[in-house]
Amino acid sequence: MEEEKISSARILVVEDEEGIQELLRVALKRQGFEVCCESSVESAEPALQSWAPQLVILDWMLPGENGLAWCRALRRCEETQKLPIILLTARGEEGDRVHGLESGADDYLAKPFSPRELVARVNALLRRSYGNNSAGVVKLGELHVDLRAHRVYVKDVQLHLGPTEFRLLRLFVTNPDRVFSRDMLLDQIWGRQSFIEERTVDVHIRRLRRVLDEYGHAPLIETVRGEGYRCSAVVSDV
Structure with a gap:
């Protein structure tokens, strides 16, 4: 196996x-x-x-x-x-x-x-x-992020995220409490050779928060003034 x-x-x-x-x-x-x-x-x-x-x-x-x-x-x-x-x-x-x-x-x-x-x-x-x-699932309270299937659930309800929003969420939940600057997010999500502007990061963060907010999880992605963003939750075991 x-x-x-x-x-x-x-x-x-x-x-x-x-x-x-x-x-x-x-x-x-x-x-x-x-x-x-x-x-x-x-x-x-x-x-x-x-x-x-x-x-x-x-x-x-x-x-x-x-x-x-x-x-x-x-x-x-x-x-x-x-x-x-x-x-x-x-x-x-x-x-x-x-x-x-x-x-x-x-x-x-x-x-x-x-x-x-x-x-x-x-x-x-x-x-x-x-x-x-290692089973590929991260749990943050009622929020479950399936890293393998690229699916996100709150209880039994699936959240519909775009590919970029999912990659952002995956990065945050697998690195809880780590602060990512906009430059770091550009490198990580879009690649080093990308010519995407920094404000594009903010656009996708807002989209991610909008979906999370529907289920009361918008505070999961925290803005760190002058630094960037981080996942403010503590990851619990599956």
Whole structure:
């Protein structure tokens, strides 16, 4: 039986070898994950802030700052100390594995590896990290967001959201209490190469709130003055 996963999970791959990077991209996208690939820590840091990944696959040896040092830095930061991290490396000795895990990695995979094993480890780590949300449903009181089916319910009533409004809601409910600026939302929802104006974000936020307001859930999306928007609710277990 195929392992359950958070089908909409965003995975940041930091790998400087183009062949391995493409292998990871294809294998993960084939399983329905959203994937962002970077070749260095320096380029990965802005992606981490704007794209809000739910898991990082990190190569140990990278140009500039190495992956192990960045892993330690992520664990020292309050915002990323619980971010799931899988460390990739050509160093497969037991001492190296222990060193990688002691530096904060949640899992360790030595090269060469099979894409099938990697995907299995990703699924397992997502389940451990996000608990019952691996079933693909987030509950906020009476509001249920089905991440797999792209459907939203209040009790037994289905809410009708447009594709963009659903992507916004999904981003908010899977990152409760995180503030997203308009620039971050543009990057995350419309893509980095998009030429959409910032006010477009406000238009879609209003549309989302309008639907939520019909069922008393408009306060779910909170405006943070001078900063952006956030989901003000606490996600409960499914």
